[in-house]
Amino acid sequence: MATKHQGSSLSSSLDVERVRRDFPALAQKVHGHPLVYLDNAATTQKPIAVLDRIRQNYIEECANIHRGVYQLSERATVAHEAAREKIRDFLGAKQSSEIIFVRGATEGINLVAQSYGRSHIGEGDEILITAMEHHSNIVPWQMLCQERGARLKVAPMDDHGDLILSDYEKLLGPRTKLVALTLVSNALGTVNPAKAMIASAHRHGAVVLVDAAQAVPHCELDVQDLDCDFLVFSGHKIYGPTGIGALYGKQRLLESMPPWQGGGDMIMSVTFEKTTYAPTPAKFEAGTPDINGAIALGEAIDYVQSFGMEAIERYEAELIAYAESALTKIPGLRLIGTPKHRAGAISFMLGDIHPHDVGTILDRFGVAIRAGHHCAQPTMKRMGVPGTARASFAFYNKPEEIDALAAALVETQKVFRT
Amino acid sequence: MNELDDLYQEVILDHQRNPRNYAKLPTANHQAEGANPLCGDHVTVYLDVKDGVIHDISFQGEGCAIAKASASMMTSVVKGKSLADASDTFNRFHQMITGGQDPCFDLEALGKLAAFSGVSAFPVRVKCASLAWHTLNAAIRETSPTAEPSEDSKHTGK
Numbered sequence: 001m002a003t004k005h006q007g008s009s010l011s012s013s014l015d016v017e018r019v020r021r022d023f024p025a026l027a028q029k030v031h032g033h034p035l036v037y038l039d040n041a042a043t044t045q046k047p048i049a050v051l052d053r054i055r056q057n058y059i060e061e062c063a064n065i066h067r068g069v070y071q072l073s074e075r076a077t078v079a080h081e082a083a084r085e086k087i088r089d090f091l092g093a094k095q096s097s098e099i100i101f102v103r104g105a106t107e108g109i110n111l112v113a114q115s116y117g118r119s120h121i122g123e124g125d126e127i128l129i130t131a132m133e134h135h136s137n138i139v140p141w142q143m144l145c146q147e148r149g150a151r152l153k154v155a156p157m158d159d160h161g162d163l164i165l166s167d168y169e170k171l172l173g174p175r176t177k178l179v180a181l182t183l184v185s186n187a188l189g190t191v192n193p194a195k196a197m198i199a200s201a202h203r204h205g206a207v208v209l210v211d212a213a214q215a216v217p218h219c220e221l222d223v224q225d226l227d228c229d230f231l232v233f234s235g236h237k238i239y240g241p242t243g244i245g246a247l248y249g250k251q252r253l254l255e256s257m258p259p260w261q262g263g264g265d266m267i268m269s270v271t272f273e274k275t276t277y278a279p280t281p282a283k284f285e286a287g288t289p290d291i292n293g294a295i296a297l298g299e300a301i302d303y304v305q306s307f308g309m310e311a312i313e314r315y316e317a318e319l320i321a322y323a324e325s326a327l328t329k330i331p332g333l334r335l336i337g338t339p340k341h342r343a344g345a346i347s348f349m350l351g352d353i354h355p356h357d358v359g360t361i362l363d364r365f366g367v368a369i370r371a372g373h374h375c376a377q378p379t380m381k382r383m384g385v386p387g388t389a390r391a392s393f394a395f396y397n398k399p400e401e402i403d404a405l406a407a408a409l410v411e412t413q414k415v416f417r418t
Numbered sequence: 419m420n421e422l423d424d425l426y427q428e429v430i431l432d433h434q435r436n437p438r439n440y441a442k443l444p445t446a447n448h449q450a451e452g453a454n455p456l457c458g459d460h461v462t463v464y465l466d467v468k469d470g471v472i473h474d475i476s477f478q479g480e481g482c483a484i485a486k487a488s489a490s491m492m493t494s495v496v497k498g499k500s501l502a503d504a505s506d507t508f509n510r511f512h513q514m515i516t517g518g519q520d521p522c523f524d525l526e527a528l529g530k531l532a533a534f535s536g537v538s539a540f541p542v543r544v545k546c547a548s549l550a551w552h553t554l555n556a557a558i559r560e561t562s563p564t565a566e567p568s569e570d571s572k573h574t575g576k
Contacts, residue, residue, distance in 0.1 A: 356481075372457050373458045380458070387458050
């Protein structure tokens, strides 16, 4: 059972107190209690290194990129492209021209749906997604299907929140042109066997987009090992700023795709009669990009790399096991989603207390969790709940915080006299 | 944890667990659906309005304790009230839960609705407490799909 000295019970070598000193936000108090931030699947707190880099960029390198002949612009361009190279390395991509800066995972998916989708998917074609997708990996495909006369198919999951792989295999066919799947479910924490799923899709000639928004802070990724055709993630979920993320695409696919938005930076030459486009990635980056955000995202990746994703994964696996054990000891608490392999998040119901009421009461004890449908209404429907309370973790969370969560849940039951 | 006990008063928990007037209303001539899309709460309010008076009212839906208790208590409070009185009650209820009332605000005049005064300490929960009331306003404006158009449908909420 939870006691005061559980910190030492995690065998991982990661020094969590050292990590926590890098995140000034974690030292705050909320309603008189130390902040226990367990909504990391929504967004993560930012380390001081990222905050410093944002400031430094605006002080020392503030200029537009790819155009200035002066030194400040050159510095900004070098820093921006260095960030692209860091993302390439982090994802294991072959070349940095395969990395396109976008606002986040949502924009990356929309880019693929509108550029690749509109030019490669037609009437009667099928797009296959899974039953546990975030709305951002459902709605862009619905819009595309509606426009092109294509059909959206959904691979089902079981009561544990695991995909039913035999059904997934059966849904793949000659008409399947694209598969879009999440690597980690934001609502349930399920880790999907993406590599095998991608290989199956390829046997049917479909291209595969991986939504790695929830995977990227928790799992070591290698796009060449996965062999995915596209992959998207958001910077703010991996300790970077909001408003920046990346799309990875295989070079030959990106080359086959028309531009998405028109404007400056994405052209080779413009006349009123005809415009020729720049090669990827510039082709997909019209207008002045979020230069500062990209550079800060590069810094965030450096930050996690300084620990190593393997060490982070190991620590978080222990933390999540500890959390599962602490939560399931609370009478009346029911986990929603008990997948074989979990990362990032645990969803639950506390008796018949509505998740919003749980969230409000936990907040008064300084514990920040997410309550609701997590932008995954079909997932909630499949699990037979209107929404859940969700605790989601980062490698700066510690066992004592899970004890605080568990204690606040018991207090919640007292408020509801259950 | 005073604010929490103020918010989750016994009477609110009772209405949540045993919602009053929780059914479809066969005689409804007005109805509307309301939802808070970001949290997924939804409610349908059914009205039987005769001569500008809420003759009968019921609701169905799902939501948090505050949303459900507010809908339940609303139905028991406005039943028998004129549309004008119901609208006036909502205005005062809304002032109370948003903390926007003037110093001489008469809390007692709101009767058992005063149980929701604790909501004002929780700004993000105002939308929970007011969902049913906004839906009532919409129902007053909209006739039931099965009802004959009547004079009452010309009344607007507030």
